[in-house]
Amino acid sequence: MAQVEKRPSGAPAPLDWEYAPAPEARDIVRIRDRYGLFVGGEEVDPRSGEWFPSISPSSEEQLFEVAQAGKEDVELAVHAARGAFDDGWSGISPAERAKYLFRIARILQERARELAVAESLDGGKPIRESRDVDLPLAAAHFFYYAGWADKLEYAFPQRTPKPLGVAAQIIPWNFPLLMLAWKIAPALACGNTVVLKPAETTPLTAMLFADVCRQAGLPPGVVNIVTGDGSTGGYLVKSEGIDKLAFTGSTEVGKLIQRELAGREVKLTLELGGKAANIVFDDAALDQAVEGIVNGIYFNQGHVCCAGSRLLVQESIYEPLLDKLKRRLSTLRVGDPLDKNTDVGAINSKAQLDRITELVASGEEEGAEIYQPECRLPERGYWFRPTLFTNVAQSYRIAQEEIFGPVLSVLTFRTPEEAVEKANNTAFGLSAGIWTEKGSRILWMVERMRAGVVWANTFNRFDPTSPFGGYKESGFGREGGRHGLEPYLTFE
Numbered sequence: 001m002a003q004v005e006k007r008p009s010g011a012p013a014p015l016d017w018e019y020a021p022a023p024e025a026r027d028i029v030r031i032r033d034r035y036g037l038f039v040g041g042e043e044v045d046p047r048s049g050e051w052f053p054s055i056s057p058s059s060e061e062q063l064f065e066v067a068q069a070g071k072e073d074v075e076l077a078v079h080a081a082r083g084a085f086d087d088g089w090s091g092i093s094p095a096e097r098a099k100y101l102f103r104i105a106r107i108l109q110e111r112a113r114e115l116a117v118a119e120s121l122d123g124g125k126p127i128r129e130s131r132d133v134d135l136p137l138a139a140a141h142f143f144y145y146a147g148w149a150d151k152l153e154y155a156f157p158q159r160t161p162k163p164l165g166v167a168a169q170i171i172p173w174n175f176p177l178l179m180l181a182w183k184i185a186p187a188l189a190c191g192n193t194v195v196l197k198p199a200e201t202t203p204l205t206a207m208l209f210a211d212v213c214r215q216a217g218l219p220p221g222v223v224n225i226v227t228g229d230g231s232t233g234g235y236l237v238k239s240e241g242i243d244k245l246a247f248t249g250s251t252e253v254g255k256l257i258q259r260e261l262a263g264r265e266v267k268l269t270l271e272l273g274g275k276a277a278n279i280v281f282d283d284a285a286l287d288q289a290v291e292g293i294v295n296g297i298y299f300n301q302g303h304v305c306c307a308g309s310r311l312l313v314q315e316s317i318y319e320p321l322l323d324k325l326k327r328r329l330s331t332l333r334v335g336d337p338l339d340k341n342t343d344v345g346a347i348n349s350k351a352q353l354d355r356i357t358e359l360v361a362s363g364e365e366e367g368a369e370i371y372q373p374e375c376r377l378p379e380r381g382y383w384f385r386p387t388l389f390t391n392v393a394q395s396y397r398i399a400q401e402e403i404f405g406p407v408l409s410v411l412t413f414r415t416p417e418e419a420v421e422k423a424n425n426t427a428f429g430l431s432a433g434i435w436t437e438k439g440s441r442i443l444w445m446v447e448r449m450r451a452g453v454v455w456a457n458t459f460n461r462f463d464p465t466s467p468f469g470g471y472k473e474s475g476f477g478r479e480g481g482r483h484g485l486e487p488y489l490t491f492e
């Protein structure tokens with residue numbers, strides 16, 4: 001079992017003083033007992049006749065039941081999307097299309113508090129994050145792509161862009177509404193219709209989004225949502241009626257999908273896992289870097305594909321940086337996601353908690369040294385202490401595999417060349433961070449890093465205008481920005 005270190009040298013006791021509870025009002029979101037499938041503009045019962053419970057990871061209570069879409073249900077959704085595409089969505093004036101997207105963006109803003117509470121209840125992330133990150137960014141994506149809808153020919157001069165048809169979209173549980181926005185906004189802006197499958201553990205905001213679509217007066221069938229487990233995703237991938245598949249999730253499932261689509265005329269984008277290096281040079285502003293490291297790995301419980309899960313520290317500043325980092329860790333508040341003071345919420349599911357626990361145990365067995373701050377964890381729910389490993393060799397599983405939890409592996413380097421080599425020594429290539437005051441060093445490093453996104457003196461910054469995506473086993477294709485339009489278009 002993990003040794004819980006009492007306190008780093010000189011660190012304050014974590015419970016010297018406590019915050020009073022500051023709970024967000026839970027009843028702002030009215031959760032029904034059951035949610036069906038959203039097909040052809042209506043909520044329908046699944047032909048499969050099957051339902052499954054959605055559990056709140058912070059309390060283990062059942063929040064509602066949701067439909068398990070079978071093969072026939074998925075085909076009905078694809079059929080509805082095809083009908084809406086042929087019946088006019090692809091043909092209406094782009095400016096009209098933009099109006100629907102603007103409308104959706106504004107409704108997301110108006111209903112932001114309700115949706116943020118729903119996201120935190122269903123997925124376990126702190127309300128501070130769903131309120132200040134997920135919701136504003138989801139709305140921003142719709143605003144941004146609304147702006148492109150009637151300017152596609154300017155985005156691709158001398159080419160004639162056309163929509164592809166029906167876009168199948170499969171999303172994970174770490175940013176449910178935000179991933180939905182990343183997928184749906186560019187697809188609709190380009191004139192496609194959509195069948196979206198949310199993750200099994202986090203369907204609530206997708207079902208509330210169905211209501212947003214109705215409120216926006218979106219024509220029936222333009223957006224369809226099929227809930228279910230991996231098998232539902234499998235039916236969607238296999239459906240002959242799709243023209244595009246966009247997937248965000250594990251590398252393992254991404255590879256399965258790629259194999260399944262080989263030889264078919266379905267345009268594919270894969271946004272998969274990561275094992276990002278967050279690299280701190282000895283001339284960096286250390287306090288600022290510590291905040292970036294914490295934000296890089298403990299944000300959203302580390303359930304972030306681009307999380308800075310490997311910290312590379314220049315040897316000369318190893319000790320002062322580690323002292324500061326441990327001190328900062330001891331101030332993180334772990335607990336109720338609906339409390340506005342919470343920094344680290346619940347682990348999304350029992351399965352994910354087991355996976356994190358197993359990987360952390362492997363780190364200890366392989367010889368790494370674990371540090372976890374003292375903190376009280378709630379009795380019910382799925383929790384994991386913010387964790388830091390030192391004495392990590394590059395070959396350890398905790399330095400190679402995506403843990404997708406609040407677990408940081410610390411390694412050291414002496415020269416920039418060594419930093420680059422270690423940073424690139426992974427099967428992934430999604431993101432990286434560099435901390436230094438020298439602009440020239442940032443540029444030197446960026447040229448050599450095999451990562452789709454490199455942040456300099458910051459981490460986990462997202463903007464709808466900026467493309468995001470990976471190299472190597474982190475997938476291919478870009479989402480966000482002008483680049484994010486191309487996967488949803490064909491050119492004459």
Ligand code: NDP
Binds near residue numbers: 172250254257274352
């Ligand atoms: P998955 O890749 O299984 O889930 C992503 C989405 O794909 C979900 O909607 C899932 O449905 C669906 N899916 C699962 N199997 C199939 C299939 N055969 N065909 C089509 N769709 C499918 O991730 P997990 O939730 O299992 O998480 C496992 C690990 O993956 C995590 O520990 C983490 O390391 C990594 N991960 C990475 C993410 C990223 O953003 N890069 C996001 C999520 C996970 P369902 O939810 O019903 O299983």
